[in-house]
Amino acid sequence: MHNFYRTIHKLIILFFILSLMTFLLGPLLWMADIAVRNPSSVEKEPGKLFQDITGIDNFIHVLREENTLIYFKNSFIISVFTILISLAISIPAAYSLTVFRFPLKNLFLAIITVPQFIPSIINIIPVYLIFQKAGLGNTRLAMILFHSSRVSLIIWLFVSYFESIQKNFFEDALINGASHLKIIIKIIMPLSFPALAAASIQIFNGSWNAFFSALIFLLDEDIKTVPLGLYQFIDRYNINYSLISAFNILSVIPTIVLFYLLKLKLKNKLENGEGFL
Amino acid sequence: MSLINYKTEKFRILPYILLLPALIFILSFYVAPLIYHLILSFTDRTLIKKEINLMYLKNYLLLLKDRFFWKSLFNTFLFITISGTFQLALAVLTAFFIRGKTARIISVIILVPWAISEISVSIVWRLLLTDGTGGLNSLLSIFKIKPQLWLVKPALAFLSISLAQAWRLFPLIYLILKTGIYTIPKDIIDISRIECLNRRSIIFKVYVPIMRKIFLLSVLIILIRNFRAFTLIFSLTGGGPLRATELITMFIYREAFIYHNIARASAASVVILLIYSIAVYLYLKIKKGRAFA
Structure with missing residues (x-):
């Protein structure tokens, strides 16, 4: 029983770490993605991450x-x-x-x-x-x-x-x-x-x-x-x-x-x- | 370090001379402007008109009747409450429940929202919140939720700016709490481990009482910081839609630099400075004068 609670506890912490990382880094990654993509592809399919990459153009x-x-x-x-x-x-x-x-x-x-x-x-x-x-x-x-x-x-x-x-x-x-x-x-x-x-x-x-x-x-x-x-x-x-x-x-x-x-x-x-x- | 006390004539004025440049800057950019504000608030000064007439308390009376003033004041307090809650909750969870290697990685990443400019933060969030190609709507579409107008509907816009501000400011609160945890002597924790306290009782019976002062300071810093929020919201919503996200700082900006009504802006500044100084007074009192690093 004790082990069961410990696993739950660990899972909650893990879930929190993942959410926190998403909240912290998600916005930055989203911006980085838009910055390296072709503007027209961003407009058409914003959700398709890292498609139609134009590099540093x-x-x-x-x-x-x-x-x-x-x-x-x-x-x-x-x-x-x-x-x-x-x-x-x-x-x-x-x-x-x-x-x-x-x-x-x-x-x-x-x-x-x-x-x-x-x-x-x-x-x-x-x-x-x-x-x-x-x-x-x-x-x-x-x-x-x-x-x-x-x-x-x-x-x-x-x-x-x-x-x-x-x-x-x-x-x-x-x-x-x-x-x-x-x-x-x-x-x-x-x-x-x-x-x-x-x-x-x-x-x-x-x-x-x-x-x-x-x-x-x-x-x-x-x-x-x-x-x-x-x-x-x-x-x-x-x-x-x-x-x-x-x-x-x-x-x-x-x-x-x-x-x-x-x-x-x-x-x-x-x-x-x-x-x- | 004990202070050197010079009795000779030569040294009597030296400390003042060394302080003089800093004092000149502070007097001319802070003290004199505040006095000037107070004087202007009793006049009818505008940005263009040069001659000034004495208006006594008329600006203050007009201000108290201005429903946009009250609305922006209300918005400010609502903003502090909502965004401040996010900030404190995120910071507390991050500081207390993540430790070890993950904590070290996080305290490196967490500096980014804090180091970059507010305009940059506003662009990051504009990319997430815009309705056509926004990240948040793209994320929602995965879960088959229909796109929302994050910056157009008043209630959603308010939530959006609170979240964006929380993203920027919770790292600061996190760093303050983390510094507080570092200052707790290690032996206290060891003793409570030996006394077989479990982790939850260590947190609530050892950490929390010691950290009470740091918590109080964090709350006051949240108050002070969010009270003067401007750039991020100005750039995200401009106070709109229909002044739903207009904070008191934006009200003053609008009066002074868009309506050119300097006297009204001065009166509003004096009023909010009085409110604001309560938080500052409490902060300084708790820090007992050592208000600095």
């Missing part, structure tokens, strides 16, 4: 579209500058919060904590009005500045990492007369490679995937980013799902590659769920 068609490469270029420019500015402002802030004790520190902590919770739909409206007035409307710089301001989590990622560094490293260096700048560059940065990588990838993901801010800030075709291009693609090719899928797969390659490189490098460190809010 759809992908080449997408890349030959006049604007696709421009979208990728813009996304890269915005992401790279956002990473640079975010790191430049969050590393000194994190150093200050880790190393020093000073009046009003808790107030500053609160000011840095709260922004991560504010939905961008709320702060984007005033920021948009201010940018319009400052002549920054409809520029890539608007995107870069807006996304560089999302440093709450990045600062804390660095703080928790700096706290794990032995404090006598700092003290010895200070006693020997090193300046704080020197400590940051010569001691902290070389030790903080994992934190730098994790932070860069988080910032990259945020700005590479940003849709809503791009929808508001970027109006001209030659400064639009990949998510915005994808969104317009749905309208332009509303029946040709093969091209839409192909573009979609191209758009996620950078994030997926970076995510798994980081995952390999850092093992479980990224799985600290709080970093994902």
Whole structure:
């Protein structure tokens, strides 16, 4: 009898694993199937998986579209500058919060904590009005500045990492007369490679995937980013799902590659769920 | 690490100088905009008109009479309830009942819906839900069920966006729960094994009490995350059919950038920020200030 229950238990778990895998991977496989098939065959017989395969033709068609490469270029420019500015402002802030004790520190902590919770739909409206007035409307710089301001989590990622560094490293260096700048560059940065990588990838993901801010800030075709291009693609090719899928797969390659490189490098460190809010 | 306390003049302003760039960004992109919002909500500012008149509370009164505002607020709470239930249920089942090698494989795959952009997720789901060539209808046709209009009928559209959002967000909840399980000391489990507790009692008598706080945080994260849902639903249904899937974020977007009625959007933002901040307050309180990784 005991064995019977165990078999039932195992079967239920197996059934759950299979359903979960279908739910997780089914949608992705469906998209992959559409992306490699001939558009007309998808339209006629969508259920016949992997029939009439055209290989990478759809992908080449997408890349030959006049604007696709421009979208990728813009996304890269915005992401790279956002990473640079975010790191430049969050590393000194994190150093200050880790190393020093000073009046009003808790107030500053609160000011840095709260922004991560504010939905961008709320702060984007005033920021948009201010940018319009400052002549920054409809520029890539608007995107870069807006996304560089999302440093709450990045600062804390660095703080928790700096706290794990032995404090006598700092003290010895200070006693020997090193300046704080020197400590940051010569001691902290070389030790903080994992934190730098994790932070860069988080910032990259945020700005590479940003849709809503791009929808508001970027109006001209030659400064639009990949998510915005994808969104317009749905309208332009509303029946040709093969091209839409192909573009979609191209758009996620950078994030997926970076995510798994980081995952390999850092093992479980990224799985600290709080970093994902 | 204990903090270094400098008494010399030279070091007194250094920590502030190091914080300054970050503070400038946060003040000008978060603090100032919120104050500006509050001011605008008492005026009649539109996107085009430049001169501003004071309207006192008129925007708020109009907003409270606007049935689309109430509808979108109701939709948001319904969305949080339905999609949040899916998310929590899937995450709990996955985190607690799958272990060993399968769990390791799943925690690799599960990152995909979370890593890709919301627009990409919306395309994945559009391919499944569209009525002509959609994957879901193809699947149903195997079981001889006739095709459904997943994104056209109001009730079905609502279910569809909830499912799509669950697909994107349950990995996050899964990771949070899994991190919680890792933090449970191994000896507690060993002791309860020795005490001959069976697996179900280990789960309910050992895991659940320890995990209560993590559960509570997961629920709050679900609230916070789903409350600000926008892109996925905007791209899938655009708030339609007949505003059946219009969430509060979309209501604000429509007021501000389609009707150009900035003042109304500001009033709505202030109202929902008050509601939203309750969840954030509870979250911060439970985390006792350590709101970060």
